Structures are given as structure tokens and as C-alpha cells.
Amino acid sequence: MATYLVGDIQGCFDDLCHLLDQARFDPGHDELWLAGDLVARGPKSLDTLRFVKALGTQATTVLGNHDLHLLAIANGIAKPKAKDKIQAILDAPDSAELLDWLRRQPLLAEHPSLPFVMAHAGIPPQWDLKQAHRHAREVETCLQSADYIWLLQNMYGNGPDLWSPGLEGIEKYRFTINAFTRMRFCHPDGRLDMACKLSPDHPDTGELLPWFRLARSQPLGKKIIFGHWAALSGYEDNKVIGLDTGCVWGNSMTLLRWEDHARFETACPVYA
Numbered sequence: 001m002a003t004y005l006v007g008d009i010q011g012c013f014d015d016l017c018h019l020l021d022q023a024r025f026d027p028g029h030d031e032l033w034l035a036g037d038l039v040a041r042g043p044k045s046l047d048t049l050r051f052v053k054a055l056g057t058q059a060t061t062v063l064g065n066h067d068l069h070l071l072a073i074a075n076g077i078a079k080p081k082a083k084d085k086i087q088a089i090l091d092a093p094d095s096a097e098l099l100d101w102l103r104r105q106p107l108l109a110e111h112p113s114l115p116f117v118m119a120h121a122g123i124p125p126q127w128d129l130k131q132a133h134r135h136a137r138e139v140e141t142c143l144q145s146a147d148y149i150w151l152l153q154n155m156y157g158n159g160p161d162l163w164s165p166g167l168e169g170i171e172k173y174r175f176t177i178n179a180f181t182r183m184r185f186c187h188p189d190g191r192l193d194m195a196c197k198l199s200p201d202h203p204d205t206g207e208l209l210p211w212f213r214l215a216r217s218q219p220l221g222k223k224i225i226f227g228h229w230a231a232l233s234g235y236e237d238n239k240v241i242g243l244d245t246g247c248v249w250g251n252s253m254t255l256l257r258w259e260d261h262a263r264f265e266t267a268c269p270v271y272a
Helices: 013-023 045-054 065-074 087-091 095-102 129-143 148-154 169-181
Strands: 003-006 031-034 059-061 108-110 116-119 223-226 240-242 252-257 262-267
Touching: 003 013, 013 045, 013 252, 013 262, 045 059, 045 087, 045 095, 065 087, 065 095, 065 148, 065 169, 087 095, 108 129, 116 129, 129 148, 129 169, 148 169
Parallel strands: 003 031, 031 059, 116 223, 223 240
Antiparallel strands: 003 252, 108 116, 252 262
């Protein structure tokens, strides 16, 4: 059995299939961990959702910002972005089943036996692993409850941008969602910056630091696997692995096999 990790799919289903064939992924024995944003700007978001759902317990995916946006669109709360290609999901005969499955996926997933955790954008430096799990579960519980429409209606916005133990209700939920699904840079004091999408070495980033370069309140003891940040073009150090290599933007999709660190890549056409 092997454990495979992949970054943002964004509906680029054919590219995912090519990678899995290249790696000889066996859905009967291997695990596939997906770093969120299953849907949006590629041509086959519906096929992607159906495939991952059909893998059952062999697949683990976390929610990304585009996944949450799809749920808001489906419930009449938001409108599709110009480049989103999600209408096929909304029109599908199994749409309700797929969307119900999607809103029951976690924001944070920890492998039960291997030393890694996964979140779409990352884990903010103010939280240890126990705190991260607690805050993720609070949002997941709300999203999976009868109150999920309220959460989707109120999740949009860039504030609060700084964690405080005193945050309550929707402010705490919104910070949690932004941290797990939208975070890239932080200010030196830990405030989230929701605007900058550049690479960390770009001169226009100013004082901003990648979230994973700020000192943590406590070591997590496990590697953080994340996606979301295409401008990183894949990144790894002793604490994190970033797997978004910009497939939807015409770059590549990357699949990592945890056991031997083998990487599989496929060049992608420009979809977005």
C-alpha cells in the first residue's frame, strides 16, 4: 500500500488521471490525499467530485476556498466567478448527493499513522495541533448541521485578520475558514494578509512573510501538507510541503508518494 498526496485539482480531472496512471495508483490498496479545491476552473469538476467520492475511504480530501464557494453558489448565496466551470455540477442528477458529500469533508485531516496533517492553505502559526483540530471541528460541525446555510452566508470577508482567544461565533468561524482555506502571507505580528498572491521572493511583498516562516507557538511535530499557493510552484522544507504547482494556470500537477518521496508531474494546458 502507498500513500499519494496531490495539490489543487480544480476540475483538471484528465491531468489527475494521467498522474495516477503514471504512479500506478491502485484504488483497492493505495490512499489518495487531496489538498482541496477539487472544483472550479478546470473543465471537469463534476468528474472530479464523482471520482473522489467513489474512492470512499481510500481518499481523504480537505475543503478549499473554491469548494466552499461552490456550496455557497449551490445554495443561492453567491454567484459563480467569471472563470468558474461548475454549472455541470449544479445540473447533474446526483448534484444534491455530491454537494452533501462535499460539505461533510474536513478542513483539517491528520493521517492516523504517518507524520503529516493536511489543510488547503495551511495552519496559522498561533495554533498548536490540538487547537487547530478543535477550531476545525467547530466549523465542520456547523457546516454539517442544519445551520450550514447561516455559515455559508456569513463566511465571506477578510476580518478578523488576527487570532485572539476571545473571538466568538461567526468571527471565530470566519478566521478559521480564512486561515485553513485562504491564507498565504502574514504580517510579522501574525495578522493574515488576504490580498497578496505573489511568490515569497517577489520584491513587492514588503514586510509580509509566508505563514510557514513565522515562529509557531508550539512545534506541531508533524509535517503540514497544503495546496492553494500556485505562485510557490511547489515548496518543501523540514516542516511543510506545498503541492500546488499551478495546473489550472498551464503549469503542472504534482503527485507525491509519501513512502519514498517520489514525485510525479504532468504538464497541463491553460484552463483559467
